[in-house]
Amino acid sequence: MTDITPSGHSSDHGNQPERLGYSPVADIPHKPRVTDIDPKAAKRAERQVASMFLLSIIFVILFVVAFVGIDKSTAIYIPVLGVVGALQVALGFTMGVAILLIGAGAIQWAKKLMPDVEVVQQRHDMNSEPEAAAEAAANYQRGKEESGFVRYPIIRRTLIAALALFPIPLIVLLRDLWITPPGESPEEELSRTAWHEGLRIVADGNFQPIRPEDIPVGGLVSALPIDIMEIQEEEHNLNARGKAAIILVRMDPDQIRSQQGDNWDYQGILAYSKICTHVGCPIALYEQRTHHLLCPCHQSTFDLADSGDVIFGPAARRMPQLPIGVDEEGFLVARSDFTEPVGPSFWERS
Amino acid sequence: MSTSSPVETAGAATATYVDKRLGSNRFLGRNLGKVFPDHWSFMLGEIVLYSFIVVLLTGTYLTLFYKPSMVEVLYDGSYVPLKGVMMSEAYESTLNISFDVRGGLLIRQMHHWAALIFVAAMVVHAFRVFFTGAYRKPREFNWLIGVALLTMALAAGFTGYSLPDDLLSGTGLQIIRGILQSIPVVGTWAAFLVFGGEFPGTDIISRLYAAHILLVPGLILALITVHLMMVWTQKHTQFPGPGRTNDNVVGYPLLPVYMAKAGGFFFIVFGVIALISGLVTINPIWIFGPYTPDQVSAGTQPDWYIGWLDGALRLMPNWETVVAGFTISWNIFIPSVVIPGILFTGLALYPFLEAWATGDKREHNLLDRPRNAPVRTGIGVMAITFYGILWIGGGNDLIATAFDLSINSLSWFLRITLIVAPPIAFIVTKRICLGLQRRDRDKLLHGYESGRVLRLPHGEFIEVHEPINYKELAVITSKTDYSPLPAPEKTDADGVKNKKYLIQKIQHKISHFYYADDVKKPTAAEIEAAQHHAAHDAMLEAPLHEYEDADQISTFHGGVLHHPGMPETNAEQVAQQENRSTT
Ligand code: HEM
Ligand code: FES
Numbered sequence: 001m002t003d004i005t006p007s008g009h010s011s012d013h014g015n016q017p018e019r020l021g022y023s024p025v026a027d028i029p030h031k032p033r034v035t036d037i038d039p040k041a042a043k044r045a046e047r048q049v050a051s052m053f054l055l056s057i058i059f060v061i062l063f064v065v066a067f068v069g070i071d072k073s074t075a076i077y078i079p080v081l082g083v084v085g086a087l088q089v090a091l092g093f094t095m096g097v098a099i100l101l102i103g104a105g106a107i108q109w110a111k112k113l114m115p116d117v118e119v120v121q122q123r124h125d126m127n128s129e130p131e132a133a134a135e136a137a138a139n140y141q142r143g144k145e146e147s148g149f150v151r152y153p154i155i156r157r158t159l160i161a162a163l164a165l166f167p168i169p170l171i172v173l174l175r176d177l178w179i180t181p182p183g184e185s186p187e188e189e190l191s192r193t194a195w196h197e198g199l200r201i202v203a204d205g206n207f208q209p210i211r212p213e214d215i216p217v218g219g220l221v222s223a224l225p226i227d228i229m230e231i232q233e234e235e236h237n238l239n240a241r242g243k244a245a246i247i248l249v250r251m252d253p254d255q256i257r258s259q260q261g262d263n264w265d266y267q268g269i270l271a272y273s274k275i276c277t278h279v280g281c282p283i284a285l286y287e288q289r290t291h292h293l294l295c296p297c298h299q300s301t302f303d304l305a306d307s308g309d310v311i312f313g314p315a316a317r318r319m320p321q322l323p324i325g326v327d328e329e330g331f332l333v334a335r336s337d338f339t340e341p342v343g344p345s346f347w348e349r350s
Numbered sequence: 351m352s353t354s355s356p357v358e359t360a361g362a363a364t365a366t367y368v369d370k371r372l373g374s375n376r377f378l379g380r381n382l383g384k385v386f387p388d389h390w391s392f393m394l395g396e397i398v399l400y401s402f403i404v405v406l407l408t409g410t411y412l413t414l415f416y417k418p419s420m421v422e423v424l425y426d427g428s429y430v431p432l433k434g435v436m437m438s439e440a441y442e443s444t445l446n447i448s449f450d451v452r453g454g455l456l457i458r459q460m461h462h463w464a465a466l467i468f469v470a471a472m473v474v475h476a477f478r479v480f481f482t483g484a485y486r487k488p489r490e491f492n493w494l495i496g497v498a499l500l501t502m503a504l505a506a507g508f509t510g511y512s513l514p515d516d517l518l519s520g521t522g523l524q525i526i527r528g529i530l531q532s533i534p535v536v537g538t539w540a541a542f543l544v545f546g547g548e549f550p551g552t553d554i555i556s557r558l559y560a561a562h563i564l565l566v567p568g569l570i571l572a573l574i575t576v577h578l579m580m581v582w583t584q585k586h587t588q589f590p591g592p593g594r595t596n597d598n599v600v601g602y603p604l605l606p607v608y609m610a611k612a613g614g615f616f617f618i619v620f621g622v623i624a625l626i627s628g629l630v631t632i633n634p635i636w637i638f639g640p641y642t643p644d645q646v647s648a649g650t651q652p653d654w655y656i657g658w659l660d661g662a663l664r665l666m667p668n669w670e671t672v673v674a675g676f677t678i679s680w681n682i683f684i685p686s687v688v689i690p691g692i693l694f695t696g697l698a699l700y701p702f703l704e705a706w707a708t709g710d711k712r713e714h715n716l717l718d719r720p721r722n723a724p725v726r727t728g729i730g731v732m733a734i735t736f737y738g739i740l741w742i743g744g745g746n747d748l749i750a751t752a753f754d755l756s757i758n759s760l761s762w763f764l765r766i767t768l769i770v771a772p773p774i775a776f777i778v779t780k781r782i783c784l785g786l787q788r789r790d791r792d793k794l795l796h797g798y799e800s801g802r803v804l805r806l807p808h809g810e811f812i813e814v815h816e817p818i819n820y821k822e823l824a825v826i827t828s829k830t831d832y833s834p835l836p837a838p839e840k841t842d843a844d845g846v847k848n849k850k851y852l853i854q855k856i857q858h859k860i861s862h863f864y865y866a867d868d869v870k871k872p873t874a875a876e877i878e879a880a881q882h883h884a885a886h887d888a889m890l891e892a893p894l895h896e897y898e899d900a901d902q903i904s905t906f907h908g909g910v911l912h913h914p915g916m917p918e919t920n921a922e923q924v925a926q927q928e929n930r931s932t933t
Contacts, residue, residue, distance in 0.1 A: 072452050073428065081629060091456045092628010100621025106614025114607045121385040121599045123585055123715055126488040177543040177553075186538040189548050204644065222644070236422075239548040242643030274644055279528025279663070279682060280549070281521060282646045296646055297525065298664040299747060299757050312758055314663060314681045316670035344528035344682070346538040350675045 035112045045112035052105035059098035066090035187348040191341045194244040195322060195334040200226040201248070201271070209331040212267055215250045218288035222274060223248050225334070243342055245274040245282060246322055248332070249304055251291060258307045261339070264323035266332065271322040272308050273342040276300060278315035280344045293319065317345060386608045387588035387601035391482075394475035395581075396612060399574065400619040401471060404464040406571075408457045409563065415451055417443040418513065418559035420552040429636055437640035440515040440555050444635055459627035465510060466632075467623065469503050469655045476500065480730050483718035484587045485701040487711065492580045495573050497698040502570045504655060509562035511653055514633075515555055520641030522652060524549060525663075532682035550643055589717050590828030592820055596716045651745065661743030662689055665765050693733075700729075707860035709835045721790075722829045724783035725864045728776040735775040739768045780867075787869035790826045793818050794872050795880040831870050834862040 034041040066087065074086040081089070128136070143149075149156055200209045204222040207229070215221055223246050225231075231240045253268040264270070272293070274282045281297035291305035300313030308319035320342050323335040341349050354362075369375040386392075419439040425432050427442070429449045437445075447454035476496060479485055485493035508526075512519045527549045530541040546553030585599050594600045602608045638647065652660055662685035669680040704726065705711065720727040742749065743764045750757045797815035804812055818826070838854035841847055848854070872880070 067452060072450070084631075085455065087452060088455050089628055091453050092459075092624055095456070096621045096623075096625030096628055098621070099617050099624055103614040103617030103619075103621060106610050106617065110607050110610035110614065114610060116607075118388075118593075118600050119385055119603060120593065121585075123597050123599060125713065126584060174543065178545075178547050186542045189542075190538070224644070232422075237420075237552050238550055238643050242549055245644030279532075280524045282644045284646070296747070297521070298660070299761070300668075310668060313761075314666050314668050314685075316668040316679065316681050344531050345670060345677050345679045346531040346541075347534055347536075347676055347678075348538055349677050350672055 030117060033112065033116060042113065045108065049105045049109045049113070052101045052108065056098045056101035056105070059094045059101065063091060063094035063098060066094055185348075186346070190243075190343070190346060191349070192243075193338055193342060194225045194228065194231055194240045195337045197334065197336050198327060199334045200327065201246070201324065201332040201334065202226045202228075204245070210248070211330055212250075212269055212326065212332060215248055215269055217250050217252055217268065219250055220284065220286045220288075221248045222246075222284055223271070243275065246271050247274050247284060247286070247293075248324075249286060249288075249291070251288075251305060255291065255305050257305050260307050260318070260321040261323055264321055264335075266324050266326060269324065269332070270304060271324045271334075272302075272304060272319045273322070273338065275343040276315060277310075277317035277319060277342075277344065278313070283319075382603070382605040384582075384604045385585075385599045385601045386604065387586050387594075387599055389589055391478045392586065393615060394471055394478055396615055397471040397619055398468060398475055399578075400616045401464045401468040401623065402570065402574065403616070404620055404623050405461060405468055406567065408461040408464065409567070411457050412447065412461060413563060415443060415447045415454060416440070416513070418556045420515065420550075420555050432636065432639070435640060438515045438555070440513060441635070441640045444514040444516070448636060456624075456627055459630075459632050460623055461510075462632045463627045463630075464623045465507055466653065467619075469507055472500060472503055473655070477730070477734075480700075481720045481727060482587070482589075483714060483723055483726065486714040487705065488584055488713055489580070489587070490701045490705075492577055492584070493701050494698055495577045495580070497694065499570060499573050499577065500697075501694060502566055502573065506562065506566045506570065507653055507655060509558045509566060511633075511656075512558050513555065513562060514635045515641050516635035517638040517641050517645060517647060518635075520550065520643070521646055522656075523554060524643065525660075529682055529686045532679040533687060534676075534678050534683065550641070585715070587715050587717050590719070590825045592824040594716065594824070594828075596714070599715075651748075654741075657744035658737050658740040659686055659690065659744075661740035661746070661764075662686065664746060665740070665743045665761060665768060667765075704864075707857060708832065708864050709857070709861060710832075716828060719825070719829070721783040721786040724780040724787070724867065727783050728780040731779040732772040732776040736768065736772045739764060739771060743768075784867055784869060787829075790829070791869055791872055793822070794826055795877060827871065829871055832865045832868055834858065834865045 035045050036042075070087040070090055072085070072087050075083050076086045076089070077083050078089065127133075201223045202209055202225070204224050207224075207226070209226065210221065210223065224241065225244050228241055228244060232238065248269055248271050250267075250269045253265070256265060256268065256270070259265060259270070274284065276283050276295045276297065278295065278298055278300050281295055283293055283295045283302075285294040285296055286292070286304075287294065291303060292311070293302045293304050293308075295301070295313065295315070298314050300315035301311050302308050302315070302319045303311050304319070308321055310316065310318060320338045320340050322338055324332055325335050327333045365375060365378070417439045421439050422436050423439050423442050425435050425437055425442055425445065427433075427446055427450055429445055432445065444458075447458055449455070479493065479496065508522070512523050527541050527545060530544060531537045533540060542548070544554070544557070545551045546557075586601075588594050588599060588601065591600070602611075639645070651657070663682065666681050666685040669684075671678050671680065718726075720730075743761075746757060746760050746764065749755070750760050797817045800814045800816040802814045804814055806812060835854075835858050837858050838851055839848055840851055
């Protein structure tokens with residue numbers, strides 16, 4: 001510790017350590033603190049610090065009491081916070097204060113009772129001493145010669161090649177992160193949904209089939225294929241739902257300017273995918289006056305009266321339309337699957 | 351030491367015991383007195399470290415109760431509104447932590463709050479490092495580690511945010527799926543591999559879990575260790591001030607002051623996080639409901655540090671091209687892969703670019719005041735502006751609703767602002783910095799305007815200039831004057847063609863851009879001349895004793911005016927270093 005010197009004036013009071021050898025920058029004025037001069041103040045600071053630690057202990061006890069004593073379903077009203085769980089607030093408060101007080105005590109201790117004189121240490125350039133550098137170089141040279149790394153070019157090159165290739169198994173092993181069903185490709189899976197000809201459309205929520213007259217002009221219904229729950233049971237996932245979700249909107253047939261296929265509507269009822277073609281958020285914000293569908297994620301806007309075309313926002317593709325009709329009992333059904341992939345674009349689609 | 355307490359004896363005995371086995375006293379002897387400079391902004395890095403420790407502790411607790419599984423179960427816990435609803439086990443276990451495990455909600459909220467503070471403090475810490483030039487030689491490696499840590503922190507945040515499998519986080523994952531799919535050539539496969547098939551599949555939660563509790567924190571921990579070891583060996587930088595030079599460290603010794611302050615501060619950070627988490631709800635997943643891919647709630651917002659990426663996605667025009675039957679989604683790929691890629695690469699390379707462009711090869715242990723590096727400060731403010739506009743873009747729907755604007759025109763406004771505002775921010779910042787430099791120069795020459803007005807015997811009024819105090823003097827004189835690199839020659843004296851002409855020309859241009867406007871510090875002669883001018887002032891009022899000997903000012907206060915033997919240029923310092931290592 002020879003290179004430590006105080007940078008301020010030394011003072012004779014007991015708190016400041018005696019250090020020898022002043023640096024040339026030592027003449028910076030330094031004001032002693034009250035606790036340095038007045039023993040009573042120092043005593044007060046000592047008591048302050050100790051009481052903080054003591055209070056911390058008390059709060060830990062209060063924490064345990066709250067944990068045991070407060071029922072977890074008790075709710076209380078606290079101004080500003082509103083109605084909150086009593087246990088949650090009590091635990092957070094007691095634990096927070098208990099920990100905080102340890103910190104406050106330690107810092108108070110450092111500020112009031114430990115020396116507040118800054119000291120100076122010298123820095124050294126980061127580079128090594130010449131001897132060390134020479135030794136490193138010599139060792140490297142020795143290693144190079146003893147191993148014959150230069151002398152045996154064939155060993156060297158094959159080693160480099162082997163090292164370059166050895167991660168390959170580790171990467172290949174990642175291939176089965178997706179255990180591909182036989183004959184499948186991502187492209188095929190993304191291009192197909194659960195819809196097919198004659199499949200009934202049911203309302204999301206109650207899963208009841210829908211008659212055209214159930215949907216008023218201007219109305220919007222979120223819907224799914226009738227067999228969606230069976231598919232989910234069978235596949236144990238929500239994948240089918242994520243692609244097959246649709247919305248049904250009804251407008252005055254005169255207001256439909258264009259559709260993705262001839263007469264894909266049924267008496268002004270249009271079915272569109274619910275999954276945004278941008279990056280896939282489900283959409284159900286519909287403005288019936290303008291027939292605009294607005295995505296809540298990045299505000300892409302689609303005109304449902306005009307083939308579902310994009311009229312604003314970052315989505316590049318129109319919303320795919322599902323051709324619909326009614327079956328002999330008068331319930332809405334799909335007339336086929338979607339004719340283009342639903343959801344976000346991908347490389348293999350054209 | 352005449353008497354020693356039992357504690358001291360036991361301590362000494364333990365130290366000896368360990369030392370006999372590890373030689374630890376060698377290290378302790380050297381380092382217990384290690385000096386750490388003090389400044390409030392140096393506590394930012396500490397906040398990062400301490401909130402990370404809180405994240406680790408609370409996260410470990412959460413793993414005891416959380417189940418990373420996407421199996422659908424029927425909820426039957428004590429949160430009434432969701433009773434009888436089908437949901438993934440991940441979501442169910444998160445509800446259980448929140449409502450059935452006593453103190454579980456507190457720990458969950460502490461984990462989330464600590465994570466937010468972790469990232470926020472990290473970003474502000476990086477600002478501190480950037481704007482003070484702390485990343486310069488010899489600390490470039492630590493800057494790189496910092497950038498890696500920032501990336502890892504975002505990864506940790508995102509993977510963790512997704513684990514409860516609630517409606518909000520699931521929507522976030524859906525967006526990630528869309529982003530992966532937008533990567534040309536390999537994107538579709540990448541998405542299928544990550545999700546184990548189609549979205550959402552049943553694998554993603556357990557995969558994210560592995561990343562979130564093992565891979566990412568492991569890397570962060572390793573990187574933090576190296577980060578701090580480097581701070582330790584390189585010694586912390588310091589702000590200019592009396593007695594502080596490029597070759598010393600002025601501050602408090604590790605034992606006891608720094609240890610008490612830093613240790614105490616850990617408890618403060620920990621305690622504050624616990625208090626906030628007890629009182630302020632964060633991420634109430636029970637309100638969002640379980641995830642299903644066909645539901646979404648309006649006005650959804652990601653955690654703050656992802657907001658800018660969301661904003662970039664929103665502001666991007668809807669470009670997509672189909673080439674030879676293949677689709678490239680520029681509208682997704684550019685904002686979510688290309689732009690962040692460029693920003694992070696630029697961030698990582700900045701110290702090297704700056705050092706190359708300005709030809710600066712000195713070691714820097716004394717921090718720059720931001721005004722003394724106008725171009726750097728300008729670039730920083732420019733980047734912050736760019737980020738800020740993207741971030742605002744991430745909330746454009748909320749803003750449009752709150753102020754009754756059309757989303758359409760707001761988006762166009764932000765698109766244009768995103769391109770126009772950053773350069774303006776740069777120019778304005780640079781001007782302000784140069785203005786401050788000029789004011790510093792005036793203060794050195796004439797002192798500060800005291801506000802006291804005197805009437806001279808012949809009736810003239812003057813304002814008395816007082817000498818600035820020793821602290822300010824030391825701070826102001828710490829400025830290093832830089833000059834642009836000289837223009838390169840096409841051929842040297844012997845007519846040999848300069849092969850590096852073009853690259854040197856670029857370097858010259860950039861260094862000109864950096865330093866041509868720099869306001870130079872006054873020389874000792876100028877100060878002296880100014881003092882003569884001020885002499886009649888001085889005779890009337892305050893004696894300018896501080897300026898009596900300009901040469902002494904700089905040595906005495908640790909400034910770099912004319913410190914004898916101190917290198918004034920890069921070339922000089924490099925030469926000195928080489929001398930030192932060859933002799
Ligand atoms: C897990 C994240 C991080 C932790 C725990 C951390 C912690 C710390 C601590 C405790 C210090 C010393 C005190 C201080 O200067 O504030 C420090 C210094 C430093 N940090 Fe970080 N930091 C983190 C992230 C970053 C980032 C994101 C950057 C920049 C991109 C960065 C760059 C630096 C540099 C260059 C230094 C040396 C500064 C000097 O000596 O003045 N760190 N870090
Ligand atoms: S997901 Fe619909 S706009 Fe982005």
